[in-house]
Amino acid sequence: MSDLEDELRAVVGPAHVLVDGDLRAPYETDWTRRFTGGARCVVRPASTAEVAAVVRACAAAGAPIVVQGGNTGLVGAGVPAGGEVLVSLTRLSQLDPVDPVEAQVTAGAGVTLEKLQGHARAAGLDFGVDLAARSAATVGGMIATNAGGIRVLQHGSMRAQVAGLEAVLADGTVLTRLTGLAKDNTGYDLTQLLAGSEGTLAIVTRARLRLVPLLPARAVALVAVAGTDAALDLLAAARARLPSLSAAEIFYPDGLDLVRSYAKLPAPFADAAGAYVVLECAARTDPTDDVLEMLSTCEAVDDATVASDRAGLERLWSYRESHTEAISTAGVPTKLDVCVPLGELSALVAELPATVAAVAPAARAILFGHLNEGNLHVNVLDAGERAEEVTDAVLRLVAAHRGSISSEHGVGRAKAPWLSLSRAPEEIAAMRRIKAALDPAGLLNPGVLLD
Numbered sequence: 001m002s003d004l005e006d007e008l009r010a011v012v013g014p015a016h017v018l019v020d021g022d023l024r025a026p027y028e029t030d031w032t033r034r035f036t037g038g039a040r041c042v043v044r045p046a047s048t049a050e051v052a053a054v055v056r057a058c059a060a061a062g063a064p065i066v067v068q069g070g071n072t073g074l075v076g077a078g079v080p081a082g083g084e085v086l087v088s089l090t091r092l093s094q095l096d097p098v099d100p101v102e103a104q105v106t107a108g109a110g111v112t113l114e115k116l117q118g119h120a121r122a123a124g125l126d127f128g129v130d131l132a133a134r135s136a137a138t139v140g141g142m143i144a145t146n147a148g149g150i151r152v153l154q155h156g157s158m159r160a161q162v163a164g165l166e167a168v169l170a171d172g173t174v175l176t177r178l179t180g181l182a183k184d185n186t187g188y189d190l191t192q193l194l195a196g197s198e199g200t201l202a203i204v205t206r207a208r209l210r211l212v213p214l215l216p217a218r219a220v221a222l223v224a225v226a227g228t229d230a231a232l233d234l235l236a237a238a239r240a241r242l243p244s245l246s247a248a249e250i251f252y253p254d255g256l257d258l259v260r261s262y263a264k265l266p267a268p269f270a271d272a273a274g275a276y277v278v279l280e281c282a283a284r285t286d287p288t289d290d291v292l293e294m295l296s297t298c299e300a301v302d303d304a305t306v307a308s309d310r311a312g313l314e315r316l317w318s319y320r321e322s323h324t325e326a327i328s329t330a331g332v333p334t335k336l337d338v339c340v341p342l343g344e345l346s347a348l349v350a351e352l353p354a355t356v357a358a359v360a361p362a363a364r365a366i367l368f369g370h371l372n373e374g375n376l377h378v379n380v381l382d383a384g385e386r387a388e389e390v391t392d393a394v395l396r397l398v399a400a401h402r403g404s405i406s407s408e409h410g411v412g413r414a415k416a417p418w419l420s421l422s423r424a425p426e427e428i429a430a431m432r433r434i435k436a437a438l439d440p441a442g443l444l445n446p447g448v449l450l451d
């Protein structure tokens, strides 16, 4: 084996440099099975110092690196294109005690969202981001992609939770800014530059994270409405009248059918609806009466079911949260994550089926997502050989509706060729100059974001 692998073994220990194909395999294919590529080897450092030494060794050998957290990403950014050293961060799992006065905690990049949530809740606080992949998604990956999820309505995306970072640059330099000061105007905000940079500028190894109040009383409503317009009327009523509103999600009948057969769930209502909205309120005291009162006076509501006990909350959420797995069980989807201004959402939903059918007649688009942000997950099944044409047609339609080609999953490898639909040439040129300044040899996540 070459000098580089030996050097990596000296840094992380022989057990944490995986060169055998069978051992590498779980790291080389993404969760959706759509992206796959061979790594030169998989390296599993356990500290920032080890990450820095790994990066220095790779830089000296001119070996490109791909960075991976929980491998739950959906745009192919965490799997190799071919031949890179794959740096897996799951062993950076240190979680410091919660600081209750600052309401902050320092977490390693490999800490899962579920662990972080449990840790914060045990201290009487909570973490502001939540998403269905919580058992595997990691802090580092969520920062790299600026993950969104189901509580953006209440607390914003991942970057809003990040008060500081520790990160390793492409030459092995370590930047440490973990004090988490509430106010700090001392020049460029490198923390926020790295959030959402998809591992192309540095490797995030630790983060200082803001925590939010724990709101233990929750009420969830699953609401049947006539369609997207009615869903938006319901959203407007909920936002105006429910200060405790913490989530507003949408899905459609074809997604519900897939979810019901995958998760063995009963029909939620006697009659089928045009669209379904999940509303959640979170408060210190039971918000159920407020939810019922709003639902009873909102004309957009055709039918509704409300729960506030733990089993009921999980049951109603599972109609929405099982979409990803149900769709993946039906095939390998082309996953497109877009958002448009709310005023454009109905038109986008109406135009998508014909847009997809025009380039891939056998394909079907399952839509679901985060209603409050106009964020649709367009999952196209059975696109076959036409996946690229489908992507092109859908992303152009989204751009025509003044939307973004990536709402919360990132650009990755999947959408890099279409970045110019959402960013001006001047912006892309500035991004390339930042990339060249921090990673002149292009070692970190080549082909991701900027192709």
Ligand code: MLT
Residues within 6 Å of the ligand: 074, 132, 149, 321, 323, 324, 337, 369, 377
């Ligand atoms: C979700 O909102 O469930 C996630 O973004 C996952 C997905 O799009 O499949």
Ligand code: ZN
Residues within 6 Å of the ligand: 148, 149, 369, 370, 377, 408
């Ligand atoms: Zn989502």
